Amino acid sequence: MAQDIAKIETVMCAAPVIPVLVVEDPQKAVPMATALVKGGLPAIEITLRTERALEAIEAVSKNVEGAIVGAGTVLNARQYDAAVAAGSRFIVSPGATKDLLDAADAHSVPLLPGAATASEVMFLLERGYERLKFFPAEQAGGASYLKSLSSPLAAAKFCPTGGVSLDKAPAYLALPNVLCVGGSWIADARAVASEDWAGIEERARAASSLNN
Numbered sequence: 001m002a003q004d005i006a007k008i009e010t011v012m013c014a015a016p017v018i019p020v021l022v023v024e025d026p027q028k029a030v031p032m033a034t035a036l037v038k039g040g041l042p043a044i045e046i047t048l049r050t051e052r053a054l055e056a057i058e059a060v061s062k063n064v065e066g067a068i069v070g071a072g073t074v075l076n077a078r079q080y081d082a083a084v085a086a087g088s089r090f091i092v093s094p095g096a097t098k099d100l101l102d103a104a105d106a107h108s109v110p111l112l113p114g115a116a117t118a119s120e121v122m123f124l125l126e127r128g129y130e131r132l133k134f135f136p137a138e139q140a141g142g143a144s145y146l147k148s149l150s151s152p153l154a155a156a157k158f159c160p161t162g163g164v165s166l167d168k169a170p171a172y173l174a175l176p177n178v179l180c181v182g183g184s185w186i187a188d189a190r191a192v193a194s195e196d197w198a199g200i201e202e203r204a205r206a207a208s209s210l211n212n
């Protein structure tokens with residue numbers, strides 16, 4: 001089954017940046033997401049890298065008006081099912097496997113799978129995926145590398161993530177094959193742990209004012 005492009009673009013085009021979050025304490029998820037939405041970043045990726053990440057997703061999905069909460073670092077079918085059950089509206093993975101794509105076929109919640117090479121992009125295009133995460137963006141070659149994929153693999157449009165910052169985002173957002181970028185700089189684990197909601201909102205506002 002092909003990717004539902006309109007559905008995943010609702011997430012990718014909601015703002016220029018998707019904040020990528022590592023949340024240890026689900027009680028902090030609601031004020032954190034509220035600050036992000038107030039700052040203009042409604043699409044929020046909570047990674048399944050902490051024990052209570054699913055509770056955090058559930059709390060945001062039930063309590064934060066205007067948020068489009070998704071799950072990141074989803075590596076297999078079991079995590080896909082759990083993330084959907086918790087209320088995720090999109091699913092992000094650093095790569096793609098046949099099993100993960102089969103899991104996506106069983107759900108209406110869309111997948112944004114990761115790719116970093118021409119062959120990985122071609123594998124996903126063959127499976128009907130045209131909206132991808134470029135990961136790890138900076139380490140794999142940055143904006144100039146991604147630009148070089150835009151002509152031979154024109155159907156693929158990306159959300160570069162990994163090492164992206166407020167300073168580095170504009171070079172990606174200017175590319176024809178980029179719809180948005182992702183990154184943890186807006187609300188890193190320390191900002192969330194120390195409840196720096198004002199700082200998170202301020203960084204969200206700066207990120208949401210980038211041109212895309």
Ligand code: 3PG
Binds near residue numbers: 135161163164184
């Ligand atoms: C990740 O999955 O960790 C994201 O790519 C975020 O990367 P960053 O912390 O370098 O922004």
